[in-house]
Amino acid sequence: MKRRKYPLLLFVLVLFWACNTQNNSPDNKIEKDHTESTIEISDEQLDKLGITDRNHISAASKRALQWPTDLGNEWFIEFSGLKPLKGDLAYEEGVVRRDPSAMIKENGKYYVWYSKSTGPTQGFAGDIENDKVFPWDRCDIWYATSEDGWTWKEEGLAVARGEKGEYDDRSVFTVEIMKHEDIYYLCYQTVKSPYNVRVKNQVGLAWSNSPNGPWTKSKEPILSPADNGIWKGEEQNRFMVEKKGDFDSHKVHDPCIIPYKGKFYLYYKGEQMGEEITFGGRQIRHGVAIADNPKGPYVKSPYNPVSNSGHEICVWPYNGGIAALITTDGPEKNTIQWAPDGINFNIMSSIQGAPHAIGLNRTADNEKEPTEILRWGLSHIYNNGDYQSIMRFSSERKTMHTAKGETK
Numbered sequence: 001m002k003r004r005k006y007p008l009l010l011f012v013l014v015l016f017w018a019c020n021t022q023n024n025s026p027d028n029k030i031e032k033d034h035t036e037s038t039i040e041i042s043d044e045q046l047d048k049l050g051i052t053d054r055n056h057i058s059a060a061s062k063r064a065l066q067w068p069t070d071l072g073n074e075w076f077i078e079f080s081g082l083k084p085l086k087g088d089l090a091y092e093e094g095v096v097r098r099d100p101s102a103m104i105k106e107n108g109k110y111y112v113w114y115s116k117s118t119g120p121t122q123g124f125a126g127d128i129e130n131d132k133v134f135p136w137d138r139c140d141i142w143y144a145t146s147e148d149g150w151t152w153k154e155e156g157l158a159v160a161r162g163e164k165g166e167y168d169d170r171s172v173f174t175v176e177i178m179k180h181e182d183i184y185y186l187c188y189q190t191v192k193s194p195y196n197v198r199v200k201n202q203v204g205l206a207w208s209n210s211p212n213g214p215w216t217k218s219k220e221p222i223l224s225p226a227d228n229g230i231w232k233g234e235e236q237n238r239f240m241v242e243k244k245g246d247f248d249s250h251k252v253h254d255p256c257i258i259p260y261k262g263k264f265y266l267y268y269k270g271e272q273m274g275e276e277i278t279f280g281g282r283q284i285r286h287g288v289a290i291a292d293n294p295k296g297p298y299v300k301s302p303y304n305p306v307s308n309s310g311h312e313i314c315v316w317p318y319n320g321g322i323a324a325l326i327t328t329d330g331p332e333k334n335t336i337q338w339a340p341d342g343i344n345f346n347i348m349s350s351i352q353g354a355p356h357a358i359g360l361n362r363t364a365d366n367e368k369e370p371t372e373i374l375r376w377g378l379s380h381i382y383n384n385g386d387y388q389s390i391m392r393f394s395s396e397r398k399t400m401h402t403a404k405g406e407t408k
């Protein structure tokens, strides 16, 4: 009896070891994952995506299989280099003109609003009470008109900084325009003095019966950062936090109001206290706040943030939803996204470096095709560290990649 037990035990041990070793081999793990996978792949998908073996699906192929099956190249475009404007908006040494609003057409002319300041930037190292800490510090909102979108006439000041002690006494900047029922609304960023690195940025609103003003300003900001972050210590250091708080706990930026589904969707960029660098760069995300009336109150969506990347807001209505060009920061930068409900954005195309701080051409037929509104518009460039000027961008659809001389 005893002699027969050992070979059996040995056999069981060897079997156990063999199974275990096999299960731990990377090859086998992959096999197991795939055999356990419940992914249904049609012959058509297999052929379109060029997948070699439906029993061996890589992580990349799994992502590809989640793309909408009807996704074509409708959202894919290429931007050409920025071109300088003429007239008063041509680059001017000593002057900052940046962050153009969208353009609207009134009285036979395009109108644009923008941040304007003068003089060099000193930064945060010196006397912040008197210095200019950023090019967008000590700005007012100006506007210009043009018949062709190339040659512009600066018309003058639209919205000035507030009186000392008001929420917008230090700078009003990065403006957007919305026209609704013959009233014009400008929404813009505001900063109250002193402009230190921990200062909270807010959003203000002004309205008028005419694009030429005069503008009435809201007494209070229409949007403020989330109040649930906690700075660590007293030092002026925006990376030191006890608690970071929501994605917009530090700054609400780049506001843009879109009338949508009978309400007003205010899209904005959030900056978080204790911002980090992630695998896509700066930790920047977008949010939306919704109101029944253009003047508010704006209530932040519980779904915020609605992007996990981006910088300046560039949004337009398309096909019952809202499209967004996501630029500059985060793992999904350089993509165009679309949300059927204005909230749940998905990537529709990936594009090469997009122009920054886009001012869309709201006169375009934005329903003609997904990116029609991006055929041309405004952007800005850094002529140098101190001064920026507004430029013009253009883009075109790209549907084919051909070699020289190859028939299309």
Ligand code: AAL
Pocket: 099, 136, 173, 174, 189, 253, 254, 269, 311, 312, 357
């Ligand atoms: C921009 C915008 C906001 C920032 C700064 C001026 O392009 O994101 O406006 O505050 O940079």
